[in-house]
Amino acid sequence: MPPRNVINARVSPKGSLETLSHREVQQLSEAGSDSLYKLFRQCALAILNTGSHIDNAKTVMDAFLDFDVRIHQQDRGVYLELLNAPADAFVDGEMITSTREMLFSALRDIVYTENELQSRRIDLSDSQGITDYVFHLLRNARTLRPDVEPKIVVCWGGHSVSGEEYKYSKTVGHELGLRKLDICTGCGPGVMKGPMKGATISHAKQRLTGSRYLGLTEPGIIAAEAPNPIVNELVILPDIEKRLEAFVRVGHGIIVFPGGVGTAEEFLYLLGILLHPNNRDIPFPVILTGPKSAAPYIEQLHAFVGATLGQAAQRLYQVIIDDPVQVATQMARGLKEVKQFRRERNDAYHFNWLLKIDESFQRPFDPNHANMASLQLSRDLPPHELASNLRRAFSGIVAGNVKDKGIRLIEQHGCYEIHGEAAVMRPLDQLLQSFVAQNRMKLPGGVAYEPCYRMVSSELAC
Structure with missing residues (x-):
């Protein structure tokens, strides 16, 4: 890892965020909501890394463990105080315009999502509510x-x-x-x-x-x-x-x-x-x-x-x-x-x-071992339902390959098991093996690919 180049800065929005209330600022502060603050810090650091030659998220996070972002409310609006931020996001001490826009877009979306989820007018119990x-x-x-x-x-x-x-x-x-x-x-x-x-x-x-x-x-x-x-x-x-x-x-x-x-x-x-x-x-x-x-x-x-x-x-x-x-x-x-x-x-x-979108396509899929093993993969299903379950299977493989939670689950419990009839499992296995052969199952840091899944009806070893 090359030597770090960091900067401390104070950044105000420009055309990308309206004024936040004191309550919203408190929501995002470290004291107000630790999980929300961590989410914004993670997104902010990724955005500040835009254009960097380092594309490994873990490497970036480890390199900037002392990075901090503090949200301040003032009468004229909100501003961010950045501590030990990647200097590549700045030119002559000024943040690059596109980076600043994206930084405050992240703040806008995280605040709005939190407020909407807490709002009683948002009903996520049915398909139409999710689309709304x-x-x-x-x-x-x-x-x-x-x-x-x-x-x-x-x-x-x-x-x-x-x-x-x-x-x-x-x-x-x-x-x-x-x-x-x-x-x-x-x-x-x-x-x-x-x-x-x-x-x-x-x-x-x-x-x-x-x-x-x-x-x-x-x-x-x-x-x-x-x-x-x-x-x-x-x-x-x-x-x-x-x-x-x-x-x-x-x-x-x-x-x-x-x-x-x-x-x-x-x-x-x-x-x-x-x-x-x-x-x-x-x-x-x-x-x-x-x-x-x-x-x-x-x-x-x-x-x-x-x-x-x-x-x-x-x-x-x-x-x-x-x-x-x-x-x-x-x-x-x-x-x-x-x-x-x-x-x-x-x-x-x-x-x-x-466009009609069924709830099965809208509900977040948690790729844990039980959910992956219970996926129905059969041509007896209507094609749109089989496509939904296949999509979930691929989502689980993505999680097991590169997402922190999925990787930890694989380390703790071994490979996911994917069950299904041979008419579906054979072409699925062939497709995934072709991805490996074509070097399309790359992992961060150039690590050789080890499958995070096992086809129960195939001979693919874990």
Whole structure:
């Protein structure tokens, strides 16, 4: 680890946070709510690490154990006092503007989430209440813009991809930008950064102002993947399920690039929603794409979908290999259909209210050993329910691979057991082994991959 370079600073918001009440400041103070304070400190340190060459969250946390952030209330508003903060977030003593915006976006979302959860008007007991909650969080972040036509393209993919895959995602982003489309990603590095970077150049060529680079994340992810500096609208949702719902509610089309287990989880979440009978006639363009070198990944994922969810699921997306222009052209064409559909049905451009999302896709999944072992993985289930359970299985593997709680559970109790019928387990096992063979199961620090799961109906050893 290179020598630390730290700085003490006082930072005020600029256009990203309204005044906080004394109660809200107390909520975030170390004395007021230790868990809330720790959450904000963790997110703040990740954001201050934006642009750093260190991408291992544990390394960053260990290097800045004495980092502290204190929230102060004054008559003119709120300001932050940063102690022993990463100096890379500053230039000549001034915090980089994008970093400051994201820092106060995190403060805004954490405060609002806490207050909304305590509010009696928020009912999280049913599906509609959860959707309303997501809507309120996005509206509070000023993400929802009713007067803007559909042009937000969500891009999913891995945070640690090959140079060729990153370059390809950047080229696709450039083509999207030339067609005056905005970009939404998970806000981290890799494929989450590439499309945004490509679009910034083409937006400049088109002399566009007010371009949107929307990043949607959640505390467990932002701690492991600092936001990339191109993001100009950061929203932190409270958990992975609400983050995924936000993607499909605000996005008008989705492009899936190469990635690993996390990308497969997102893809299955999306397919599960689109497979619901109520969503059969709702246009939602989806493209699975990558450079020629990523063809094995794309073909394996496509085959897995066919083997488990059937041809109906495969018809919900296009597969385009090594053709950025075609990807952008098809997406732009699909967005025109989205606009026409919503206009005819008086549905909002800025939030997809008509999309039916079952509670099974909205309830946070706790990937402990009992829950992982009890997942039903059978083709006897309706396809959208099987997709939901497969998504949960991938979510558990992600947790066991990289999330602190999941790693501790594996250390204490051994591998997760995943049960299911052979018709599902065989293609699942093949897909996961292909991820390992393609080096898509990377762990922080370059550690050799050891499976955190065991297929009960396969011969995969733990």
